[in-house]
Amino acid sequence: MKTVIAENLVKTYDKGKVRALDGLNLDVEEGTVLSVLGPNGAGKTTVVRILTTLLRADSGNAQVAGIDVVNNPEKVREVIGLSGQYAAVDEILTGYDNLVMFGELYHLGKKQAVVRANELLERFSLTEAAKRPIKTYSGGMRRRLDLAASLIVKPKVLFLDEPTTGLDPRGRQEMWGVIQELVKGGVTLLLTTQYLEEADQLADDIAVIDTGKVIARGTSDALKKQVGGERLEVVVEQQHIAKTMEIVSAVSGHTAGLDEGLRLITAPVSTGSVALFEVLKSLDSAGIHALDVGLKRPSLDDVFLALTGHTAEVKVEEKEVKK
Amino acid sequence: MRALNDIYIITRRQLLLLSRVPEVLIFSTIQPVMFVLLFRYVFGGSIDTGQPGGYVQLLMPGIFVQTVAFTLAGTASGLAEDMKKGLIDRFRSLPISQSALVIGRTLGDSLLNIVVLAVMGIAGYVVGWRPSSGIGNIALGFLFLLFFGYALSWVGVLVGLSASDARVVQNVSFIVTFPLTFLSNAFAPTTGMPRALQYFAEWNPVSTMVAACRELFGLENQFGATAGSFPSEHPLVTSLFYMVVIMVIFIPLSLRKYRNYAE
Numbered sequence: 001m002k003t004v005i006a007e008n009l010v011k012t013y014d015k016g017k018v019r020a021l022d023g024l025n026l027d028v029e030e031g032t033v034l035s036v037l038g039p040n041g042a043g044k045t046t047v048v049r050i051l052t053t054l055l056r057a058d059s060g061n062a063q064v065a066g067i068d069v070v071n072n073p074e075k076v077r078e079v080i081g082l083s084g085q086y087a088a089v090d091e092i093l094t095g096y097d098n099l100v101m102f103g104e105l106y107h108l109g110k111k112q113a114v115v116r117a118n119e120l121l122e123r124f125s126l127t128e129a130a131k132r133p134i135k136t137y138s139g140g141m142r143r144r145l146d147l148a149a150s151l152i153v154k155p156k157v158l159f160l161d162e163p164t165t166g167l168d169p170r171g172r173q174e175m176w177g178v179i180q181e182l183v184k185g186g187v188t189l190l191l192t193t194q195y196l197e198e199a200d201q202l203a204d205d206i207a208v209i210d211t212g213k214v215i216a217r218g219t220s221d222a223l224k225k226q227v228g229g230e231r232l233e234v235v236v237e238q239q240h241i242a243k244t245m246e247i248v249s250a251v252s253g254h255t256a257g258l259d260e261g262l263r264l265i266t267a268p269v270s271t272g273s274v275a276l277f278e279v280l281k282s283l284d285s286a287g288i289h290a291l292d293v294g295l296k297r298p299s300l301d302d303v304f305l306a307l308t309g310h311t312a313e314v315k316v317e318e319k320e321v322k323k
Numbered sequence: 324m325r326a327l328n329d330i331y332i333i334t335r336r337q338l339l340l341l342s343r344v345p346e347v348l349i350f351s352t353i354q355p356v357m358f359v360l361l362f363r364y365v366f367g368g369s370i371d372t373g374q375p376g377g378y379v380q381l382l383m384p385g386i387f388v389q390t391v392a393f394t395l396a397g398t399a400s401g402l403a404e405d406m407k408k409g410l411i412d413r414f415r416s417l418p419i420s421q422s423a424l425v426i427g428r429t430l431g432d433s434l435l436n437i438v439v440l441a442v443m444g445i446a447g448y449v450v451g452w453r454p455s456s457g458i459g460n461i462a463l464g465f466l467f468l469l470f471f472g473y474a475l476s477w478v479g480v481l482v483g484l485s486a487s488d489a490r491v492v493q494n495v496s497f498i499v500t501f502p503l504t505f506l507s508n509a510f511a512p513t514t515g516m517p518r519a520l521q522y523f524a525e526w527n528p529v530s531t532m533v534a535a536c537r538e539l540f541g542l543e544n545q546f547g548a549t550a551g552s553f554p555s556e557h558p559l560v561t562s563l564f565y566m567v568v569i570m571v572i573f574i575p576l577s578l579r580k581y582r583n584y585a586e
Contacts, residue, residue, distance in 0.1 A: 049412075052416050053415075053416065054412055054415055054416060074418060077416060077417060077418040077419075078418040080416065082412070082413070082416040084409050084412055084413070085409070086408060086409035088408060088409040088410050088412055088413035089410070089413075090336070090340070090410065091408065092340050092343050092344055093336075093339060093340065093343065097339060101332060101336055102413075102417070104328075104332050105329060105332055105414075105417050105419050106417065106418065107325065107328070107418075133343065149413070
């Protein structure tokens with residue numbers, strides 16, 4: 001059964017000048033994890049906001065757990081949990097206060113809210129920090145508390161909008177651990193991320209979106225296959241970069257990507273060692289000496305590059321989370 | 324019933340916040356207390372009122388009104404803060420009454436006003452303010468003040484939700500509140516003002532509120548009441564009218580803004 005369905009969602013801002021969503025289609029099978037992967041500005045947050053009733057689409061349909069998002073937003077809010085890009089908890093209040101308050105707002109009643117708050121604090125290793133104001137928490141702890149707040153009533157669908165953006169590597173690892181635990185417990189999860197590795201780690205299924213549309217959909221393996229299985233990598237001297245990119249692009253059939261710092265040119269190839277040989281031959285006749293050449297198994301980065309023509313390496317202002 | 328429960332929880336959150344950051348309460352009372360001292364002892368000496376009991380009798384109602392007028396800024400910046408932190412998204416994604424957050428916020432700010440007004444009343448008493456109208460009318464005067472603060476709180480909701488930045492909110496609220504409180508009869512007679520200003524001051528809701536409170540606290544003299552004009556003859560009715568108008572306009576506007584704020 002599809003727990004989340006979005007059909008043909010369109011959302012424009014600025015009186016139609018900015019098309020945040022341009023006929024987006026999505027669905028999430030019950031008990032699975034879908035990762036919506038895309039760079040900043042691709043429309044990830046807009047999708048989440050529409051599905052969680054915070055925003056109305058200009059056109060299109062959306063259902064969550066069989067409930068229409070536009071006609072029945074109150075009912076939708078009863079079955080979802082949302083954890084946004086910012087840890088949306090009250091900084092001045094303690095972790096415990098926050099969870100009890102949200103529990104009461106979910107109409108659990110004071111007693112039940114206290115029980116649930118303690119359970120969640122325990123589960124997310126926050127018991128020790130429970131009585132401290134959130135502003136003393138680390139970025140990772142805030143996110144965990146925020147996640148806990150979205151799990152108070154065991155939602156049928158959980159939405160996590162960039163759950164690790166802005167976290168340091170350790171915080172990210174911790175968060176992944178927590179999410180993986182949830183997934184094992186069988187939650188239906190829609191997760192947005194701009195980190196390919198994150199999608200690879202956490203999701204059953206990936207929807208790659210760019211400029212408001214889903215441009216590819218499948219398991220991480222299927223997406224990698226779609227790009228052509230393997231990836232050719234060549235490192236050359238600075239002055240040969242342009243020519244080498246031409247050669248690699250010609251052999252691959254896709255525009256080659258370049259990491260300027262490493263002088264590394266990459267492109268997906270489908271013919272493995274044959275392609276490698278062709279490139280070496282062409283380089284040789286062009287008089288270019290390659291410093292390093294190789295075939296690599298593809299990463300999701302390559303998938304992204306091949307699908308969108310630009311890399312997913314978005315320069316994110318990683319805001320230092322206030323301590 | 325659920326909606327009431329939601330509103331109650333949000334209001335309680337406001338109070339919990341206050342208890343965790345007592346500085347807010349301290350600073351919301353220090354400023355008006357400073358005004359009391361400033362006007363009472365610095366300017367008061369050179370203002371001749373002919374009022375038995377002296378200038379402070381006229382001053383205190385002015386200070387009270389000014390204090391509750393700043394509720395507008397308090398509500399606005401509180402909401403702007405919540406918005407900045409993404410808290411409003413969380414509240415809006417909960418299965419709660421969609422207006423609970425703003426209603427709870429306005430009620431919480433009114434409760435804060437009760438505490439602040441109590442402190443101000445005591446400060447006034449210490450510097451010689453002696454209302455002479457009997458307990459019933461005095462209580463009615465304070466009720467009037469709370470009601471006025473509550474009405475302005477709804478203007479604050481709209482300002483807070485419309486602003487892009489919490490600092491802007493502070494400035495906008497100040498620009499709205501400051502001239503209203505000073506171009507009035509709160510601190511000095513309006514009779515000394517240029518004609519046009521006198522007119523404004525007379526119909527200014529702050530002036531009618533101050534005049535209403537003076538009446539309720541048992542004062543004869545009302546700074547700058549042009550004899551015969553409607554607001555000076557009927558300050559209570561005019562003030563009540565203003566408050567109702569403010570709420571009739573701003574409650575629906577604010578609630579609509581809140582529902583659509585993401586757009």
